[in-house]
Amino acid sequence: MFRIGEFSRIARVSGRLLRYYDSIGLLSPGRVDSVTGYRYYTADQLAVLNRILALKDLGLSLDEVAQLLKGMVSADEIRGMLTLKKVELERSLSEGQSRLRNIESRLLQIEEQGGMQDYEVIVKSAVAQPYLALRRTFPSFMEVVQTVGAIAQRVGPRLPESAKDNLVVVAHSDFDEEALDLEIGYALKHGDVTPPNIPGFDLALRALPAAPSLATLVRRGPGHQSHIAYGALGLWMSANQYRIDGPSREVLLELPFQRPGQEEMVMEVQFPVTKAA
Template identity: 30%
Template sequence: MLTIGEFAQLTHLSVRTLRRYHDAGLLEPARVDQASGYRYYSAEQIPAAQVIHRLRELDVPLPDVQRILQTPDPGTRAGLVADHLQRLEDQLERTRAAVTSLQRLLRPEPATLDVELRAVPATTVAAVEATVELDDVLAWYSGAMAELDALVGTPGPPGGLYDNELFTTGRGRVLVHRPVTAPPRTGRVHPVTLPAVELAVTTHVGDHDTIDVTYGELGSWVVEHTLAVAGPVRETYLVGPRDDPDPTAWRTEIGWPVFRLAPG
């Protein structure tokens, strides 16, 4: 039998860590002396300790480590590990996006934003709309677009209208739509006539993790050019994940409703 100190030396796990694993039921000693409370381990426990160590290096939570160790089927264990690795990759992508946003925000001289003032006529579209929580927008959008695609196909780039309250209070009206000559009225899908509007339009390049930076730059442009905001922001998804799996190819038009202020 190995003392806890000897076992710690062999596995490169601290005594404190081994005690915590014992308390969590992850790696119980082979024997605990009832009189002294000393923990003793066997050499056969070294591989299990090393597996736990590697899982913890990957930030697998202790309950998930326990679930992996207690799963007898190798395929199931591999699936649990793969799920966690996917979560790590997603987190890494979010971190990279945050770094990109910071680099863009901290540039001493930001690039000039390409903005177009565009008069958009009234347009009838097939739409799905609802009042949505900000945290639920992506899931709601996916369901709404799937319903639109099933009924009207993909005649043109989809779009969305987002009320200011969605961003200011975390809950607001959202409308997604597709252009179509004769919009159907089935389920949640119904015809909507979008009113004529003048927009300050710019194009966001890439995925939506950094779209808030483009929103901020467009908002600054609107203020600097003495234009007042009026109405919900419009987005048009020229190229998105439905069109190209490469996020660098995605293009989203942001249309900020505006009107010119009178001189003075």
Template identity: 30%
Template sequence: MLKIGDFSKLARISIRMLRHYDEIGLLKPQDIDQVTGYRYYGEDQLPMASRITSLKEMGFGLAVIGDIVRNYNNPNELARFLEIKQSEVHQELQETNRRVRLLETAIERLRKDENSMNYNVTLKKVPERYVASVRDVIPAYNQEGILWNQLMTETSGYHLENEANCLCFAVFHDEGFKENDVDVEIQITAKGTYEDTEHVKFKTVPEVEIASAIYKGSYEQILEVNQAVANWVNDNGYEFNGSLFCIYHVSPGQTQNPDELVTEVCYPVRLKS
């Protein structure tokens, strides 16, 4: 039997943490002296202590570790826990990489031009347009490709004749920003008239007055662009008047290089009464 101090040194777990493991039932001492209250551990408990430490290093919380160690001799169940954690870590890694890219992009823009984060906002009218449109609730904004695939698939036999200045739009119909289940409509301008398909609707969209800003590069700049438009709208006596939409002048369908993307952020507006 080992005193708690000796076990702590061998297991490389602090005495404070061993007491916590005891309190939550994760790793209880084999014996407690009823007079002194000293805790004693068996040498055969060192492998369990090592497992707990390894699982903590993998990112598991103590509550889940308790479930894992109870099933440690079941390889299939253990593999299931590890695969779930692996998936979570991959998602965290993707989010970390996204943040690194945001930082790199912001630093690079500032190095090129300290005023590069200022965006020019213009007031103009988008003329009436005839479009092929698909609108649906999709899991997230970055899955807009679902709608474009539907449009292209269902109109593949139509041989759509595009306007000379063919434009692609994405309209965001939700009242506010949403983390998931977003109401998005995509549109592409077309010439002529066509019959609707299961998901594709052909319609005429009326003229609309907008405050807009065009930017080049990745979509990570959108918050700064929105701020520029919001400031312009407030400073010039306008108010928002409809759903935000974007015009993709150079879209992901045309380039895989995010630095080459060209997007126009458009907010319908009207003069304050």
């Protein structure tokens, strides 16, 4: 048996916590010396303590932990619960990192006071093009990024180089982080292409309509900073008395996700415009 100090070193918890668990009847010592009052723990109690700590890390209250222990939760059940919690924490961490990047890029935009940076806005026209794409309403921007990456990696290589043009994202709705109505796919140099049968990708031959007048600019940088370019283009349209006249487009001039950890992309932001009255 181990005295409480020895057991605390083995279990990597404080003696104070062990005494507290004893006081509430959650984990009592294997034996208490009637003369000295010293608490002694057995090696078998380490498994019980680990169950308590694991269940507590799942967010359960100590009362809930006690009830589960009375029902003798198996190691497999706890392992399954911990696995689910791990997935939840990883998702939360990823979302937190995404929010942090967004905050940093918004701060950058504020520091630039919404200026044009080195952007050069070009007004041009575009002819109609065949378009092999899928259209979905995405519940989060993260899913959009994942889908763009999947199409670049799984669809692009299945298309003949003689027909494939740039990867294009078309926004059919106002920006809503929880309901993004987007078309994502490849513009084509000609329409004589059979859509590849790829599970999970409901690809269809569509059309990118002609645009008599597009206000465009090219940006290089991380995807989460794209709003800076959009803001700059909005300032330019306002200053030059243009109004938006259709769904915006992002044309990926250099594909993202081509190497591990790659965040930078080169894209052209396009807004169909017409002169304001």
